[in-house]
Amino acid sequence: MTGRILFVELRRTAVVWFGVGLAIVAAWSATDPERWDGYWMAGVLAHHSALDLIWPLVLAVGATYGRRDQASRMAELVATSARPGLVRVAPRAVAVVGCLAGGYTGGVIEVLARAVLAADHQPTGWVWPVLLGAASVAAAGLLGLGLGRLLPSRLTAPLLAVGALAVVVGLHLLAESTGSRVPLLGPAFLGPADGYSTIDGRAVVGKLVWFVALAATGWALYAAATRRSRLLAVLPGVVGLLVALIVLPPVDEAAHPDLQATGLVCADGTPRVCVSRVDASALPELVGPARRALTLLAKLPDPPTAVVQQVSPHGTAIAQRRDTVHFELLIYGDGTIASGLPTLEAEILDGAGTWACGAALDDVDGWEPIQAARAAAGLWLQGRDAAPDEFWHPVQGMVEEALATLRSLPADEQLARVAALRQAALDCRPDLYEVLTAT
Structure with missing residues (x-):
């Protein structure tokens, strides 16, 4: 019934x-x-x-x-x-x-x-x-x-x-x-x-x-x-x-x-390149750009020797290691790696291979000089003298000004400035632009 x-x-x-x-x-x-x-x-x-x-x-x-x-x-x-x-x-x-x-x-x-x-x-x-x-x-x-x-x-x-x-x-x-x-x-x-x-x-x-x-x-x-x-x-x-x-x-x-999800999967060979188990399918696309970036970073004192995906919200402070580039990774719907910069290599070199931090997530004014200094350091490592057109316009002028200031210095001083920026970025300091340009 x-x-x-x-x-x-x-x-x-x-x-x-x-x-x-x-x-x-x-x-x-x-x-x-x-x-x-x-x-x-x-x-x-x-x-x-x-x-x-x-x-x-x-x-x-x-x-x-x-x-x-x-x-x-x-x-x-x-x-x-x-x-x-x-x-x-x-x-x-x-x-x-x-x-x-x-x-x-x-x-x-x-x-x-x-x-x-x-x-x-x-x-x-x-x-x-x-x-x-x-x-x-x-x-x-x-x-x-x-x-x-x-x-x-x-x-x-x-x-x-x-x-x-x-x-x-x-x-x-x-x-x-x-x-x-x-x-x-x-x-x-x-x-x-x-x-x-x-x-x-x-x-x-x-x-x-x-x-x-x-x-x-x-x-x-x-x-x-x-x-x-x-x-x-x-x-x-x-x-x-x-x-x-x-x-x-x-x-x-x-x-x-989830310790299983965040567990690392690493590529064969050296230098060491690793991603989380969730993102393992992106590893073949990442290996080449990551190792090229590590080669460019090798000119700095005490350079990093590995690129490892960091599973943390963007902009938050993390315990960075000097010997590791902590890299944020996101896979698009078509299976390719998302990048806010023109290439994956440039993404890894941003901030001389450091994690983006130093200001509150909603502090737009605080982030602009930080982003400009990070971008300028990455472009210097790539041997570039100007910011590409794809850059965010509010910081493009600051990036080019920082690059011009950097390029006007002797080669040893340029290297020292970028190394100092890397150290400041590892410490999540907000004054990266001042460190790079000595202003």
């Missing part, structure tokens, strides 16, 4: 089409033609990030179905059924939740299929964002059903959608300003997760507890027929919230580097 009711729910309502629409939205959100298909975890996280928009929509869809009995004046008739309330509402709840959660999960299939064909490394933790996303969608659907039945107004669904969106935005803003674990209660927020990281086990357990508790509250509200049962229905959500806040880690500990 329950199976027949479920079939009727699926056939006579639009919930299946809502699920299909959700799959399309989720798949579209994960699509990025500039992202290489082999970035498995990055694709899964892009799909997961769609929950910021999907979760409020699912809550509204659930509320729309939750008020259906009252809207059709069937509530009293349905309540006379001899079956327990939790069992009576099960077919519709399963239909709504199954279609919506299934639609969201189906949206990641294309990402996974492309990753299987292109990826050099399959991350072990990719399943957790998908599982957490499906659980959050199920919780939103059930909570929407319960609130729709509790507040059977036509305004309930749109107000819930707007309110949920405001909460999601508020949690993101809270994450930027504090280290609180509260933002992890949001449907899409996973802390500092990226394509080279894995989700901390405490974050997975805490979020699952929270979503299961929300789902239980939603189901209980949907089945409740008395004021007492409605009050008791809130209990799972409250308990789940308290448990989740105890289990969840601080925001900055919610994700950590």
Whole structure:
């Protein structure tokens, strides 16, 4: 009987089409033609990030179905059924939740299929964002059903959608300003997760507890027929919230580097050139330019002897090694290595083979002289006297001025200035331009 009711729910309502629409939205959100298909975890996280928009929509869809009995004046008739309330509402709840959660999960299939064909490394933790996303969608659907039945107004669904969106935005803003674990209660927020990281086990357990508790509250509200049962229905959500806040880690500990993904794969021979396991397919393209760059850097005192990919956000300070060029690597959608400069060799020589740091990421005025000095040092190592046209125009004049100043000096002094810049860049100092030009 329950199976027949479920079939009727699926056939006579639009919930299946809502699920299909959700799959399309989720798949579209994960699509990025500039992202290489082999970035498995990055694709899964892009799909997961769609929950910021999907979760409020699912809550509204659930509320729309939750008020259906009252809207059709069937509530009293349905309540006379001899079956327990939790069992009576099960077919519709399963239909709504199954279609919506299934639609969201189906949206990641294309990402996974492309990753299987292109990826050099399959991350072990990719399943957790998908599982957490499906659980959050199920919780939103059930909570929407319960609130729709509790507040059977036509305004309930749109107000819930707007309110949920405001909460999601508020949690993101809270994450930027504090280290609180509260933002992890949001449907899409996973802390500092990226394509080279894995989700901390405490974050997975805490979020699952929270979503299961929300789902239980939603189901209980949907089945409740008395004021007492409605009050008791809130209990799972409250308990789940308290448990989740105890289990969840601080925001900055919610994700950590995946040691398998960031493990190094090195080219045969010397000098040493290495990339992360995730980016192993780019190694053949990188080896030639990297070794040519090391040859040019060899003219400096105590030069680097290796090029190694550094998996860190651009512009952040890292523990640089004098004997290693720490190189940021990104693969384009067509499988080629992305470069902000005309060639990979120039990219590696930028800043005399050092990591870009020395100013806050949003400090545009602070970065301009740093970038100009770094570019001038790289061009000097290549034997060039002018910045190419591809350079960013705000710093092009500064680059050419620094090069002209450098070229006007005796050869030994030129070498000393570039060596001094390299040392300052290794220390992440902000005064690279002054060091290079002695101004």
